[in-house]
Amino acid sequence: MIAMHKDAAAVLSIKEMDDVTGEFEGYGSTFGGEPDSDGDVIVAGAYAESLAEHKSKGTMPKMFWQHDRDKPIGKWLDAKEDDTGLLMRGKLNLDVERGREAYEHLKHGDIDGLSIGYRIRKYEVDTETGTWFLKALDLYEVSVVSIGANENATITSVKAAKEAHEIMEKLRAGDRLTEREFETLLKGSLGFSNSQAERAARVHLKGSGEPADAAHETRSFLEALRG
Template identity: 70%
Template sequence: MQFKDAGLSLAHSAPVLQIKALKDDGEFEGYGSTFGGEPDSYGDVVAPGAFAESLASHKAAGTMPKLFWQHQRDEPIGKWVEAFEDEKGLFMRGRLNMDVQRAREAHSLLKNGDIDGLSIGYRIKEYKVDTETGVWTLEKLDLKEVSVVSIGANENARITSVKAFKAAHQLTDKLKAGDRLTEREFETWLKGLGFSNSEAERAARVCLKGQGEPAAADDGLAFLLALKG
């Protein structure tokens, strides 16, 4: 879940199934994201305070994140009227535009429990990556929109590729410095270069000769040159 822009950094979280207080006039509220806990389906954990700067910027500019249907920028379905962080996460209160057909459809689906998700669209400004677990801790986010969604949709692969690209860049710097990579880091590096999960795992085993030894920079680069023929 997308609107890829410069920097390959716009993504969205997994749906947080906590829409509540739906009213007949289209007003509703819920959590667009929750803090801490187990990583979501994309391997992310959002840190408390991640939205603070962005929300302050919106307030200063007199703006709010957009309210879209399924992250589609050409399908606004209302507006957010309140957004703040509490101890649980990003709390949102919005109002569907009942003069818009898609908003009326969303209202009906929400009312009947056919969909019940909110999902955020944001730019990553600060983050940490645990290369051993693959978990991303998102520390500062520029909040662009919060959508009503059914499922996390088609952006999974793209989000994965964006994250892998960034992680690979960090690991490339590590290789250039002459440091060794663990097997997990080497797999992450290959994925960032466009290898599929299975290809990266197989390549790591071949390169490391199944011995569980870390890959040296020269070994990794030589392996890629060999693959290119």
């Protein structure tokens, strides 16, 4: 699994809106088709494992405003895959200000986008086109978003995820990592803080011998950290 927060490009897909209860329905993402602006294609079935885990735990992905964890605006009541994509049914919390604001924006058509926040579990990369085929995703939130704000968040997170992928490919090839690359891997894949990653990189890479030996040591080190 790539432990990397990623926000998908918004889908303009609010299907229904109940003016009384604040319930609404829409697609968090769609399957297949052409790669999105980030070069990703979500494969049908990508959410199956994550949704099954949510069901077994009695949980649901969170509902945020603009992918901001400090701004919950309601809750998701149902999530399922159909032939089109990830279909979500939720209810805005009209007893809180942000929920009422989201309701008014949706009701008047100011915004009509949903966007998912997830971690990648399984993927394949077409090296010729640079397209990522996302085959299994850990879904943890679906936000109501405006396109502009979501695009900015997506650009940052996608760059980080793809940089981590390139570093892992370099490691698999037996190439030695620079200190900065090692720090990036620790922070992105293992959740180290900046100071922890910097300290670990200095300690581990100090005095490493031949590049091939260093690459092998790095792989062993990461495997030990993962348990």
